[in-house]
Amino acid sequence: MKILSFILFLAFSTSTLAVAPSVEGLFRNPNSQDIDGNLIVLKAMIEREATEEEYYKPSYYKFIFSIEADERVRFLQVEYNEGKMSNDDIVSTLYLNNFLPKVKNDELVERSLFYSLLTMYGLNKSEAMSSILKRYSQSFVSNKNSLNKEKVDLFDRYKKYLTAIKENDEIKDELKSPLESEDEEEKKKIQEIKAMSMYSESESLKLIKEGRNFFLNLDLNGVTARFTNEEHRLVRMKVVKGTEEVESFFSDYILFNGRHELPKQILIKDQGHVNYHIRFLGLNIFNNTGDNLQKRALTYKKIEEANIAKNTKKAPVEDEAPLENDKGQKILAKRPILIY
Numbered sequence: 001m002k003i004l005s006f007i008l009f010l011a012f013s014t015s016t017l018a019v020a021p022s023v024e025g026l027f028r029n030p031n032s033q034d035i036d037g038n039l040i041v042l043k044a045m046i047e048r049e050a051t052e053e054e055y056y057k058p059s060y061y062k063f064i065f066s067i068e069a070d071e072r073v074r075f076l077q078v079e080y081n082e083g084k085m086s087n088d089d090i091v092s093t094l095y096l097n098n099f100l101p102k103v104k105n106d107e108l109v110e111r112s113l114f115y116s117l118l119t120m121y122g123l124n125k126s127e128a129m130s131s132i133l134k135r136y137s138q139s140f141v142s143n144k145n146s147l148n149k150e151k152v153d154l155f156d157r158y159k160k161y162l163t164a165i166k167e168n169d170e171i172k173d174e175l176k177s178p179l180e181s182e183d184e185e186e187k188k189k190i191q192e193i194k195a196m197s198m199y200s201e202s203e204s205l206k207l208i209k210e211g212r213n214f215f216l217n218l219d220l221n222g223v224t225a226r227f228t229n230e231e232h233r234l235v236r237m238k239v240v241k242g243t244e245e246v247e248s249f250f251s252d253y254i255l256f257n258g259r260h261e262l263p264k265q266i267l268i269k270d271q272g273h274v275n276y277h278i279r280f281l282g283l284n285i286f287n288n289t290g291d292n293l294q295k296r297a298l299t300y301k302k303i304e305e306a307n308i309a310k311n312t313k314k315a316p317v318e319d320e321a322p323l324e325n326d327k328g329q330k331i332l333a334k335r336p337i338l339i340y
Contacts, residue, residue, distance in 0.1 A: 021216075037287045040065040041062060043062055045060050046338065060328060063122065074099065079149055095294065109271065133171075137220035204218055222240050224237070233250070234266065235250055237250075
């Protein structure tokens with residue numbers, strides 16, 4: 001079956017590389033290499049933007065994804081209060097046995113967006129991002145609903161042809177390949193279909209010029225996004241919910257571990273116009289040969305509980321005034337709205 005799929009891929013992809021990408025394809029981090037493991041560890045810092053009076057301490061996170069045999073994604077989130085991310089710095093943990101349904105059903109736009117971006121950049125998956133497009137836009141069409149029927153029909157007929165001659169080599173001379181024809185008009189039509197994209201081109205996706213640069217601009221009447229033209233890197237996105245909107249900006253794309261590309265900096269402006277700066281610190285991909293993620297989560301949970309017990313003894317008096325930095329700003333530790 002793998003060999004058959006490879007033959008089909010070669011037959012149908014030779015002329016389609018320059019065709020415009022699908023909307024869902026753009027939200028799979030297409031300039032990054034495939035994920036080559038089943039345990040993904042993504043490290044990040046999140047910092048709420050300071051005001052004149054208040055400075056918010058940054059929080060540090062490990063987001064750990066385990067891709068199971070049934071394609072279900074298990075998830076472990078570990079929060080640290082210091083950038084060195086040692087066990088002594090663990091302040092909270094969260095384990096989810098099935099990650100994607102929680103994200104797709106989250107009603108808080110900025111939080112759903114944040115975790116959807118994690119799956120986009122950490123897993124090269126667009127499923128969660130597509131759920132945002134479907135929920136908040138009026139004109140989003142999924143890949144499934146935008147399949148090019150002529151190309152799918154030709155693909156299916158060729159697949160049946162290959163299966164037939166594989167099962168009975170004697171009929172090879174009797175059957176004619178759907179990709180070949182003696183009729184010139186039909187041969188021309190076959191070549192045209194092969195050159196088409198597997199998906200109908202989206203009218204919501206247009207090439208625009210800004211200064212000297214070209215971008216792919218997506219306007220789904222509720223969700224807008226902009227990607228670089230050649231690499232298809234996401235550079236900005238806006239989601240509108242009623243009278244409120246959530247904006248995000250992406251910059252400084254770099255290779256982590258030499259193979260997988262992420263933006264080093266993300267800015268998310270929530271519905272209350274508060275800015276959150278996210279900085280990716282690392283990405284590691286493994287083939288898990290040790291404990292499953294549930295067991296790892298229990299280990300982290302025990303460390304969290306021990307830290308809470310230890311720090312409770314050192315807790316300050318409730319009425320004690322917050323510390324101030326050298327700028328006179330109150331130093332506050334407040335959980336980002338983006339985080340579960």
